[in-house]
Amino acid sequence: MRAVCVDVPGGPENLLLRTVPRPQLKDGEILINVHAAALNRADLLQRRGLYPPPPGESDIIGLEVAGTVHTLGPGVMSPWRPDDKVMALLSGGGYAEYVAVPEQLVMPVPSNLTLCQAAAIPEAWLTAFQLLDFIAQVKEGEVVLVHAGASGVGTAAVQLIRLFGAVPIVTAGSAEKLKLAEEMGAAAGFNYKKDDFVQGVRDFTQGKGANVILDCVGGSHWEKNVSSLAMDGRWVLYGTMGGRTVDGDLLGKLLSKRGHLLTSLLRSRSLQYKADLVKAFSRTVLPHFSAQPASLRPVIDSTFNLEDVAEAHRHMEANRNLGKIVINLNKQI
Ligand SMILES: NC(=O)c1ccc[n+]([C@@H]2O[C@H](COP(=O)([O-])OP(=O)(O)OC[C@H]3O[C@@H](n4cnc5c(N)ncnc54)[C@H](OP(=O)(O)O)[C@@H]3O)[C@@H](O)[C@H]2O)c1
Structure with missing residues (x-):
């Protein structure tokens, strides 16, 4: 063959x-x-x-x-x-x-x-489903911030979040990608290359923050992720496109949010x-x-x-x- x-x-x-x-x-x-x-x-x-x-x-x-x-x-x-x-x-x-x-x-x-x-x-949708359902256990009405909102996994996640009765918001690197995510059901989108998505999330959630973050970026977004997280929120790390190392007060900031840092890989399951x-x-x-x-x-x-x-x-x-x-x-x- x-x-x-x-x-x-x-x-x-x-x-x-x-x-x-x-x-x-x-x-x-x-x-x-x-x-x-x-x-x-x-x-x-x-x-x-x-x-x-x-x-x-x-x-x-x-x-x-x-x-x-x-x-x-x-x-x-x-x-x-x-x-x-x-x-x-x-x-x-x-x-x-x-x-x-x-x-x-x-x-x-x-x-x-x-x-x-x-x-x-199969891979994109089962990954998104696994992260939202098995790992984060997203509930109706929760706000879920999805990075790379126009990616394969991101476009699946946005649609699944709507299916679960929760509210997807996204980041992406261009207006075209944000438009696609919004067509898929995103309630708001932020261009992480131009805008401060922390402020965007804060405004959208009236200061409460996102209940769940689906994060395939890692390193470069860590501080903004903790700042965007609601109290008791779940931050689900499943990729490290923005780097694997962290320099700063991650643990202190996460603790002050009583945040949960969860990680997952599908292939090795x-x-x-x-x-x-x-x-x-x-x-x-x-x-x-x-x-x-x-x-x-x-x-x-x-x-x-x-x-x-x-x-x-x-x-x-x-x-x-x-x-x-x-x-x-x-x-x-
Ligand atoms: N843990 C698991 O089991 C699992 C399974 C499947 C996929 N994944 C992960 O899920 C992610 C998405 O996969 P995919 O196949 O759906 O990807 P994809 O369709 O190729 O989309 C990836 C997008 O991520 C954005 N991106 C790339 N580098 C970035 C950076 N440094 N900072 C912020 N955004 C960046 C880019 O969009 P912008 O133009 O918006 O920046 C890029 O188009 C990957 O990290 C992949 O490894 C994990």
Whole structure:
């Protein structure tokens, strides 16, 4: 099968399209014929050798795909049949024509979505759902500040916060990105490059602060995050795009807010945890993608062919995407 390989960690030019053997199915796995895969920020780190796959997982990049069921491995219990349209959360292996996935991480494609749209759901939406529901336990009426509001995870988070009856507010780096986040449901948006989002959050919440902050920025925002947090608020760190080190009175300021600092990573979680997450998401969120009218939608920025995967990585690395970047393998259904 064709797959994108990285022999030497480095820039996008090190992504090589090659022919490699198809994955062998283990007990309880399903082989998916991949029609589309989506990019995630973690893919850029993995390409540079900074985010290796968990032990035993494919070293091919790619955390989410959509396609059709090809073969069921030994011991598969779920009633999938060949050619069923599916999407899946992966620990790796997505940038390839076929991928083997534990059956618990396979979901049906919502009826009104294309496979390119569906590929943009698993990693981004399960991450947002996990952070909001399993980690922060967001409640109705709470104000949630989402950084990178036009990112793949951010556009999912804003829609989920509305679904949960809470109030999303965002930061982003351009007017265009803020506009997208507002179209997705954000009640307010702040350009962190130009404006003081602390003041924006204070004004919006009449001085109370945000109950929850979804933070994929880390270092450069830490002080503003503590200042923006409500008393007893939950600050959920899930990325460090703005640096990993902190210099200053973080603990004192957090303590004065009685703040909770929570962190999470999805990829390194156990299969059981991911299976529980997929089950909860499938029950409570997935139906909203195919409702009439649909109340949730994956936001697609652009679609690239597999041959142009390096260009897709450059696009993301330059922070140009609004929503998700999809790789189309151009297969007929
Ligand atoms: N913990 C987990 O399990 C998990 C899972 C999935 C994703 N993530 C994390 O979630 C984040 C979003 O991922 P994604 O794939 O959705 O990303 P994405 O679509 O590529 O969007 C990332 C956006 O973040 C903003 N950004 C980049 N550097 C920044 C900085 N230094 N300060 C502030 N904003 C910055 C940029 O938008 P602006 O133009 O608005 O600055 C950029 O377009 C990443 O940090 C990723 O690692 C974590």
